[in-house]
Amino acid sequence: MIYLDHNATTPIAPEVFDAMLPYFTENWGNPSSSYRFGSKLKSAIETAREQVAQLLGASPREILFTSCATESNNAAIHAGLKAFPQKRRVITSAVEHSSVLTYCSTLESEGVRVTYLPVDRDGLLKLSDLEAALTTDTAIVSLMWANNETGVLFPVQEISQLCRAHGVLFHCDAVQAVSKVPINVSKIAFDYLSITGHKFHAPKGVGALFIRRKTPFSAFIEGGHQERGLRGGTENVALIVGLGKAAELAQKNLSDYDVAVRHLRDMLENEILHSIPNTELNGHKTNRLANTSNITFSGVESEALLMLLDQEGICASSGSACLADSSEPSHVVKAMSPFSASSREIIRFSLGFKNTRQEILTTIASIGKSVAVLRG
Ligand code: PLP
Numbered sequence: 001m002i003y004l005d006h007n008a009t010t011p012i013a014p015e016v017f018d019a020m021l022p023y024f025t026e027n028w029g030n031p032s033s034s035y036r037f038g039s040k041l042k043s044a045i046e047t048a049r050e051q052v053a054q055l056l057g058a059s060p061r062e063i064l065f066t067s068c069a070t071e072s073n074n075a076a077i078h079a080g081l082k083a084f085p086q087k088r089r090v091i092t093s094a095v096e097h098s099s100v101l102t103y104c105s106t107l108e109s110e111g112v113r114v115t116y117l118p119v120d121r122d123g124l125l126k127l128s129d130l131e132a133a134l135t136t137d138t139a140i141v142s143l144m145w146a147n148n149e150t151g152v153l154f155p156v157q158e159i160s161q162l163c164r165a166h167g168v169l170f171h172c173d174a175v176q177a178v179s180k181v182p183i184n185v186s187k188i189a190f191d192y193l194s195i196t197g198h199k200f201h202a203p204k205g206v207g208a209l210f211i212r213r214k215t216p217f218s219a220f221i222e223g224g225h226q227e228r229g230l231r232g233g234t235e236n237v238a239l240i241v242g243l244g245k246a247a248e249l250a251q252k253n254l255s256d257y258d259v260a261v262r263h264l265r266d267m268l269e270n271e272i273l274h275s276i277p278n279t280e281l282n283g284h285k286t287n288r289l290a291n292t293s294n295i296t297f298s299g300v301e302s303e304a305l306l307m308l309l310d311q312e313g314i315c316a317s318s319g320s321a322c323l324a325d326s327s328e329p330s331h332v333v334k335a336m337s338p339f340s341a342s343s344r345e346i347i348r349f350s351l352g353f354k355n356t357r358q359e360i361l362t363t364i365a366s367i368g369k370s371v372a373v374l375r376g
Pocket of ligand 1: 147207
């Protein structure tokens with residue numbers, strides 16, 4: 001198998017698996033119990049909190065463990081609206097992940113006004129559009145750092161400054177940025193920031209939300225007193241330990257990440273764009289993650305091409321894995337190029353640390369062959 005879909009999910013690192021294992025076997029107590037067999041697990045959770053905090057440049061008390069980034073994203077927007085009951089507007093963009101867009105659409109049905117900022121052909125948004133949208137009825141801005149389909153990076157520093165200047169909370173979906181670009185919440189004024197473990201070699205089903213100290217937050221999942229009363233539900237100790245370990249590894253590997261993936265991504269992308277006619281890059285050429293390449297193959301249905309690649313053992317995708325079973329074209333490419341058919345003719349390649357030059361050469365050859373077959 002040649003796995004080129006790391007923006008969908010990543011394999012669990014062996015170190016992460018080893019760190020989690022005792023919490024599935026001998027250490028299976030409930031961390032809220034008063035006897036030591038349970039309560040000693042609290043320190044494992046707190047170690048993980050420190051590891052995640054370190055990766056983000058946060059203080060451990062600013063980290064809330066969640067079940068996934070979908071929960072983190074929902075919870076942050078929910079908290080922003082709760083904090084300002086008189087303000088009934090959310091600002092987001094047309095290219096966010098479904099975990100933000102679907103929640104926003106539910107909020108709209110409940111009377112919340114939502115502004116969807118447009119992007120240009122390169123997938124970039126205009127700060128002047130954001131500034132114009134920041135009306136006095138805005139409670140929270142929710143914008144992603146790196147787009148999961150194109151890798152395009154939003155100017156989070158400038159966005160945070162605009163939000164601060166207007167007294168509006170800023171939530172950032174940093175799911176695709178974490179472990180790929182440095183994150184330091186002490187340098188950028190995020191109020192909330194979401195991450196999820198399975199995009200950086202921790203298991204699925206565990207995420208975190210950074211909540212800046214003194215930023216208002218009300219529980220999205222209500223129940224017991226876990227997570228200092230900010231999230232009810234018995235902690236998933238093993239997965240939290242895994243997230244912590246993955247955060248530690250991500251921090252250690254961050255400086256090597258760009259070098260490891262960029263030249264292979266560029267090799268794949270340049271070869272496709274130069275050797276296959278009627279192909280086009282979606283997303284800004286440089287202002288983008290080092291591992292992601294989203295390419296339109298004109299006249300070729302994404303699903304047909306993905307099927308042929310799958311037969312050769314190559315895993316890629318036509319966009320977000322969360323929407324892969326829907327027949328809808330990519331809302332991200334559609335927002336970038338509203339009048340073209342290209343949103344149904346795209347393939348996203350997203351590389352990881354372990355991909356090799358040989359895998360990329362094999363992929364280039366397979367794509368050339370498959371596109372020729374499909375174009376007849
Ligand atoms: N946000 C972005 C940008 C993503 O790529 C994803 C996952 O695909 C999510 C949110 C949702 O993450 P999770 O699967 O942990 O809910």
